[in-house]
Amino acid sequence: MTDRISHWIDGKPFAGAAQRGGDVFDPATGEVRAKVDFAGEHEIAQAVAAASAALPGWRGTSLAARTRILFAFRELLVARKHELAKIVTSEHGKVESDAAGEIARAIENVEYACGAAQLLKGGFSENASTGVDVYSIAQPLGVVGVISPFNFPAMVPLWFVPNALACGNTVVLKPSEKDPSAANFIAELFAEAGLPAGVLNVLHGDKVAVDGLLEHRDVKAISFVGSTPIARYVYETATRNGKRVQALGGAKNHMVVLPDADLDLAADAAVSAGFGSAGERCMAVSVVVAVDPVGDELVRKIAERIAKLRVGDGRKPTSEMGPLVTRAHHERVESYVDAGVSAGATLVVDGRGVEVDGEPGGFWLGPTLFDHVRPEMPVYTDEIFGPVLSVARADSYEAALELVNANAYGNGTAIFTGDGAAARRFQNEVEVGMVGINVPIPVPVSYYSFGGWKDSLFGDSHAYGPEGFHFFTRTKVVTSRWPDRSHAGVNLGFPKNS
Numbered sequence: 001m002t003d004r005i006s007h008w009i010d011g012k013p014f015a016g017a018a019q020r021g022g023d024v025f026d027p028a029t030g031e032v033r034a035k036v037d038f039a040g041e042h043e044i045a046q047a048v049a050a051a052s053a054a055l056p057g058w059r060g061t062s063l064a065a066r067t068r069i070l071f072a073f074r075e076l077l078v079a080r081k082h083e084l085a086k087i088v089t090s091e092h093g094k095v096e097s098d099a100a101g102e103i104a105r106a107i108e109n110v111e112y113a114c115g116a117a118q119l120l121k122g123g124f125s126e127n128a129s130t131g132v133d134v135y136s137i138a139q140p141l142g143v144v145g146v147i148s149p150f151n152f153p154a155m156v157p158l159w160f161v162p163n164a165l166a167c168g169n170t171v172v173l174k175p176s177e178k179d180p181s182a183a184n185f186i187a188e189l190f191a192e193a194g195l196p197a198g199v200l201n202v203l204h205g206d207k208v209a210v211d212g213l214l215e216h217r218d219v220k221a222i223s224f225v226g227s228t229p230i231a232r233y234v235y236e237t238a239t240r241n242g243k244r245v246q247a248l249g250g251a252k253n254h255m256v257v258l259p260d261a262d263l264d265l266a267a268d269a270a271v272s273a274g275f276g277s278a279g280e281r282c283m284a285v286s287v288v289v290a291v292d293p294v295g296d297e298l299v300r301k302i303a304e305r306i307a308k309l310r311v312g313d314g315r316k317p318t319s320e321m322g323p324l325v326t327r328a329h330h331e332r333v334e335s336y337v338d339a340g341v342s343a344g345a346t347l348v349v350d351g352r353g354v355e356v357d358g359e360p361g362g363f364w365l366g367p368t369l370f371d372h373v374r375p376e377m378p379v380y381t382d383e384i385f386g387p388v389l390s391v392a393r394a395d396s397y398e399a400a401l402e403l404v405n406a407n408a409y410g411n412g413t414a415i416f417t418g419d420g421a422a423a424r425r426f427q428n429e430v431e432v433g434m435v436g437i438n439v440p441i442p443v444p445v446s447y448y449s450f451g452g453w454k455d456s457l458f459g460d461s462h463a464y465g466p467e468g469f470h471f472f473t474r475t476k477v478v479t480s481r482w483p484d485r486s487h488a489g490v491n492l493g494f495p496k497n498s
């Protein structure tokens, strides 16, 4: 018997017609652990209707009451984070300590949203013109759709949902069909925290559910995170339908190592950021750019560290790296190892023969290292999204920068150096949205905002933080004068300030 995972609509589980569904794997065994329902027209309509019906009550709920629910949710999330981490590991495969890290970063976003009363304050200009006051009010957009990827099934929904709710919107969340259970757990915790029915709904499914949200006239905005082709499609389709959209896409993150860098620290960072979560992070380092003459020594140090990594079932505390998420993804990632070899890159460590502490049926691929990767090779051009790290060589800082800036993606990047002037020059010249200086995974804290440049983000708002609040509100500016006789009389001229 496998579990069945259904939608969460109007404050309770919603089975729907369940005409279509998908398999949810346990990636460490390769077995199907559950079946998830895929929404059709009926379920989409029900979810949006529930969110629409809940909107007047929720947008009219005081800031104090909304914030209290967010605080209560935060407490429940802290209390039950281990349970949630286990759910993430069971469907995603990442090791439990890594899942706990994802939840810790998610909690930061809930804490940020708890500051709504301060963050939603408008401006007030007394006597902007004689006897006239001008002020601004930030109001919710209405029903918003959140569409999330498989790789952070708890954190990415919580990049958006708390801020959207804090701003007075109601939400339909469409999580990844590969690891859907975390979203239901989150919705249940929100209900326990006192969130009224219909304010947060979870709609499971695939393209049909996504298209339903993109086309629904009552959905006013879409926050999307996923691969670049789908992000572009979501942006184009939803904007064509008149919605506000932020669509975060894929990545190919470069870590530049200058000759003066501490090579042990750089090798530690490359291995941690390259193979954490089996490389299934949009901020994973996938290309190390070694600036001459440090390439050979750096590759040797990275390979030494890889040899000590323990690959295994994420539920075992000894495992440092888990399996890939699905069989199909495993096959795709493995095909890039073949492609790298065919293209002439040097295969320094081959993860295909890795020794694993887990079931043989799991979707295993060990850490893989290529050296002498060139920009025209598929291992360089494509986002692999697995434990495959490429090293490219550059003969100068300028050549390294040119490589990073020529890449179509611009999500994250890092520079490793002890030279402050070089780091400062890099932060100024690099065309990437998030930059680390001796920090390999520069995910901004919750009170900044997260987002890449170029093909890594479509739309103009980054996720969470101040830009998140901006995205989930629209501003009204009120110009007010209380009647007095000083402005009596007809005047057809355009109003001037006096």
Ligand code: NAD
Binding pocket: 147, 148, 149, 150, 151, 152, 156, 174, 175, 176, 177, 205, 206, 207, 210, 211, 225, 226, 227, 228, 230, 231, 248, 249, 250, 251, 281, 282, 383, 385, 411, 452, 456
């Ligand atoms: P994906 O694009 O396959 O799926 C993302 C979402 O889109 C899912 O909810 C999925 O159901 C839906 N979807 C898939 N195909 C669709 C289609 N044809 N039409 C409409 N909707 C569709 O991405 P994924 O494999 O789940 O996640 C990995 C990708 O997400 C990587 O490319 C990674 O870089 C990216 N990502 C980016 C960020 C970021 O902040 N930029 C963060 C996390 C992940």
